[in-house]
Amino acid sequence: MISRSRCFFSRNSSVLSALRLNKISQKCMTPVRSSQFNYKSFFSSRSYSNIGGGVRSESSVATLATKAAPIANAGKSSPTISSNAVGWWLIGTSGLVFGIVVLGGLTRLTESGLSITEWKPVTGTIPPLNQAEWELEFAKYKDSPEFKQLNSHITLDEFKFIFSMEWGHRLVGRTIGVLFVLPALYFWTSRKLSTHVKWKVVGLTGLLGLQGAIGWWMVKSGLDEEQLAERKSKPTVSQYRLTTHLGAAFLMYLGVLWTGFEILNENKWKKAPEQAQKLFAQLNNPALNRLRGIATALLGLTFLTAMSGGMVAGLDAGLIYNTFPHMGDDWIPSTGELMSPVFARLSDESDKWWRNLLENPTTVQLVHRVLATSTFFSVLGLHMYAVRHKAIIPKTAQSMVHTMMGFVSLQVALGITTLIYLVPIPLAAAHQAGALALLTTVLAFCSRLKKPRQATLQLIRTMAKK
Numbered sequence: 001m002i003s004r005s006r007c008f009f010s011r012n013s014s015v016l017s018a019l020r021l022n023k024i025s026q027k028c029m030t031p032v033r034s035s036q037f038n039y040k041s042f043f044s045s046r047s048y049s050n051i052g053g054g055v056r057s058e059s060s061v062a063t064l065a066t067k068a069a070p071i072a073n074a075g076k077s078s079p080t081i082s083s084n085a086v087g088w089w090l091i092g093t094s095g096l097v098f099g100i101v102v103l104g105g106l107t108r109l110t111e112s113g114l115s116i117t118e119w120k121p122v123t124g125t126i127p128p129l130n131q132a133e134w135e136l137e138f139a140k141y142k143d144s145p146e147f148k149q150l151n152s153h154i155t156l157d158e159f160k161f162i163f164s165m166e167w168g169h170r171l172v173g174r175t176i177g178v179l180f181v182l183p184a185l186y187f188w189t190s191r192k193l194s195t196h197v198k199w200k201v202v203g204l205t206g207l208l209g210l211q212g213a214i215g216w217w218m219v220k221s222g223l224d225e226e227q228l229a230e231r232k233s234k235p236t237v238s239q240y241r242l243t244t245h246l247g248a249a250f251l252m253y254l255g256v257l258w259t260g261f262e263i264l265n266e267n268k269w270k271k272a273p274e275q276a277q278k279l280f281a282q283l284n285n286p287a288l289n290r291l292r293g294i295a296t297a298l299l300g301l302t303f304l305t306a307m308s309g310g311m312v313a314g315l316d317a318g319l320i321y322n323t324f325p326h327m328g329d330d331w332i333p334s335t336g337e338l339m340s341p342v343f344a345r346l347s348d349e350s351d352k353w354w355r356n357l358l359e360n361p362t363t364v365q366l367v368h369r370v371l372a373t374s375t376f377f378s379v380l381g382l383h384m385y386a387v388r389h390k391a392i393i394p395k396t397a398q399s400m401v402h403t404m405m406g407f408v409s410l411q412v413a414l415g416i417t418t419l420i421y422l423v424p425i426p427l428a429a430a431h432q433a434g435a436l437a438l439l440t441t442v443l444a445f446c447s448r449l450k451k452p453r454q455a456t457l458q459l460i461r462t463m464a465k466k
């Protein structure tokens with residue numbers, strides 16, 4: 001047996017009929033992005049004297065103007081704010097990415113990741129369907145270094161299990177691709193995406209495609225005997241490639257979540273523009289700039305800690321020094337062990353320090369402990385700062401600080417127990433999911449402190465004036 005193993009401009013009918021009845025000039029109907037709408041030239045143009053069939057006060061024209069522009073927008077160009085449905089689609093995608101990260105972790109932990117020795121993006125969707133096809137896949141696996149060096153004892157039934165784990169992980173990856181690209185095309189063609197979000201969606205689609213390629217690049221590092229010999233490694237994937245794959249998945253997760261949060265926030269502000277104005281005034285307080293900087297730095301630190309966790313996982317460095325807070329008999333191992341010349345590849349040993357930091361399991365584990373401890377105390381410090389300065393912090397952001405504190409404590413507890421109990425699969429998978437949950441709370445905190453975009457600010461201000 002394998003051992004580890006919708007429309008703001010809700011088509012205001014009165015405005016529409018005013019536009020139709022008064023044949024508003026072609027100039028007014030020129031599609032404009034409301035973010036770029038030039039009210040000055042609109043008012044100075046003669047066309048507006050036709051609106052309503054007579055002379056109107058500038059303010060009533062202004063009201064019509066603000067309504068007319070988005071209607072023109074709705075027909076021909078991108079809206080200022082993407083629809084709520086887009087926001088929910090992105091949040092849903094983040095849920096799927098969360099799921100595949102956990103599934104990917106389980107695939108690694110059950111040592112199933114090297115069971116499919118080919119990359120067939122389309123035909124690989126179909127698994128072996130009969131005994132002969134299973135035998136053929138098993139024969140291909142038998143030619144891999146993992147089978148030869150570690151798994152020569154496994155049976156076809158055991159192979160079916162590891163194959164199904166890896167095939168399931170790849171299938172969920174393809175499904176996320178389809179569930180991202182098809183709605184993206186629909187939202188794009190039905191003009192539900194703001195220009196600003198369109199570019200993000202293009203970037204995220206690219207990242208998704210790249211992730212598939214990184215996945216295969218990672219797997220290849222565990223199948224290539226020459227590379228394994230060069231790394232002096234048993235048949236496992238390179239820790240660098242595993243961490244790149246984990247990092248790209250985390251970036252995809254954070255990207256869709258950040259964009260989703262932004263769209264849902266903007267739609268919430270559109271529903272209650274006066275209330276939003278008060279929040280904007282609070283967010284504009286210069287005293288919040290410092291906290292915003294701290295929050296961004298914390299997001300970076302948490303991400304870095306997670307990536308160093310990927311390095312620990314990639315080197316199986318959780319299987320040594322299974323004590324906390326001590327590492328063995330002392331707080332930290334000796335310098336000789338942490339900076340061993342064994343890891344240097346250049347004759348002058350000039351690569352010794354960085355190779356030890358990235359390739360020596362003892363040093364890699366220590367780096368993860370140091371970063372994790374720094375992340376914990378940074379969240380604690382932020383929590384204390386937020387409690388002391390709560391008068392200036394928006395309520396929604398305040399509540400997220402408490403959630404963050406809870407998740408970082410849970411994450412540290414999961415990390416320690418994963419280590420002490422020698423990386424049992426349920427704890428290690430929970431620790432990986434915990435890293436994403438913690439990053440979610442830090443990202444949500446950053447999002448709740450974020451000032452609105454200029455175009456959104458203008459739109460909400462105009463709506464509040466109505």
Ligand code: HEM
Binds near residue numbers: 317372
């Ligand atoms: C803010 C705190 C922490 C974060 C964000 C974090 C994040 C991570 C991540 C993302 C992984 C990779 C999981 C995988 O790919 O399977 C990992 C692995 C690991 N972490 Fe942490 N970690 C934290 C704290 C700790 C602490 C305090 C310890 C204990 C000293 C610890 C011990 C481990 C171990 C042993 C692994 C390897 C598990 C495996 O082989 O699957 N972590 N961590």
